[in-house]
Amino acid sequence: EDMLTIASKNDLICHPCCLERLPHIINGHTDVFASGHYELSDESGTGTREGKITICALVEENDTVAIKILADICCGDSGGVLDLKVINPTTLATSMSGERLDFYHINSSVNEDSTSILQKTNSISKAGEGLFLSIDSYFCEDSSIVACSTQSGSLVGYQYNQTGIDETLYIPNAHILLTQSMPIWITALDPHSKTRILSGGDDCKFKLWDMRSFQAPMATCNKFDAGVTSSQWHPHQEHIFAVGSYDETVSLWDDRNLKTEVLRSNTGGGVWRVKWCSVSNYDYLLTANMQGG
Numbered sequence: 001e002d003m004l005t006i007a008s009k010n011d012l013i014c015h016p017c018c019l020e021r022l023p024h025i026i027n028g029h030t031d032v033f034a035s036g037h038y039e040l041s042d043e044s045g046t047g048t049r050e051g052k053i054t055i056c057a058l059v060e061e062n063d064t065v066a067i068k069i070l071a072d073i074c075c076g077d078s079g080g081v082l083d084l085k086v087i088n089p090t091t092l093a094t095s096m097s098g099e100r101l102d103f104y105h106i107n108s109s110v111n112e113d114s115t116s117i118l119q120k121t122n123s124i125s126k127a128g129e130g131l132f133l134s135i136d137s138y139f140c141e142d143s144s145i146v147a148c149s150t151q152s153g154s155l156v157g158y159q160y161n162q163t164g165i166d167e168t169l170y171i172p173n174a175h176i177l178l179t180q181s182m183p184i185w186i187t188a189l190d191p192h193s194k195t196r197i198l199s200g201g202d203d204c205k206f207k208l209w210d211m212r213s214f215q216a217p218m219a220t221c222n223k224f225d226a227g228v229t230s231s232q233w234h235p236h237q238e239h240i241f242a243v244g245s246y247d248e249t250v251s252l253w254d255d256r257n258l259k260t261e262v263l264r265s266n267t268g269g270g271v272w273r274v275k276w277c278s279v280s281n282y283d284y285l286l287t288a289n290m291q292g293g
Helices: none
Strands: 015-022 032-041 048-061 064-074 081-088 091-096 100-106 118-125 132-140 143-150 155-161 164-171 184-189 196-201 206-210 219-221 228-233 240-245 249-254 263-266 271-279 282-289
Touching: 015 081, 032 081, 048 081, 048 091, 081 143, 091 132, 091 143, 100 132, 118 164, 132 184, 143 184, 155 196, 196 228, 196 240, 240 271, 249 271, 249 282
Parallel strands: 081 132, 184 228, 228 271
Antiparallel strands: 015 032, 032 048, 048 064, 081 091, 091 100, 100 118, 132 143, 143 155, 155 164, 184 196, 196 206, 206 219, 228 240, 240 249, 249 263, 271 282
16 A cells, blocks of 8 residues: 555646745745746757746645645746755755856745745856756855856855855866766755765766865765765764665765765665655655656
8 A cells, every 4th residue: 555645736837856845934824845847948949948936835625735836936048947945044046057046035925926925136157067957055144155066067166145146166077987077966065064065976976075175075985886866964963974876776874984885775766866854753864766766
């Protein structure tokens, strides 16, 4: 018997790529999330990338749970949304196919069905990097540290606050295979040290970097048979992180000994995202896999 059943679903025009829960009450709704969408349209013959952000709420209707769409925000020339994160209590950041990051103010004081739930406040681009594939962040005092990875194999970091956006990190050619720069599918900031960053690339490796001195990685692991596509640090255990790969495995690692993993499990499909979840004092690792897993 299936442990999970579909409570509600919505058919959308663009393919959803990412989800993020918003820590706000919007229009009286407490369970609100943003979904980022990406669509490659070839109607013009130019392969135009289109995207939007959909703000949804979970609502109870007739003893069932339904998804209510509160707003659809078109991303215009920024292209498709490949990843998004809440980077501070009032700001949502998106990594875009149009070589840029976009930043939105989250406005919880809006009227019903208002598209002003999100208002774009800033955008920063970096030419020649291709798609911005992933984004991660942490909030420290009055600033957000934001890191992203690119199709061209670079890691880029920014400091974001009320006065503007400053680039603080740039590592080109961070992942190379046979002299060719490889896409970096995932970046994960260490929330415990706040000085380290993980990257996983199409070169079948993950690397650990010190953001204070990034001429070379602190460590490199090549124990994968396909690209490293996802990673997340454990929220409470400071040395532990999870890694997902296109080789259909998920693994746990301790940064004090990267010669071998703590454990490894086959998922039966390429692992696109991993996320830690704590329920009743137990830690669970959720994975989003190919092959419907």
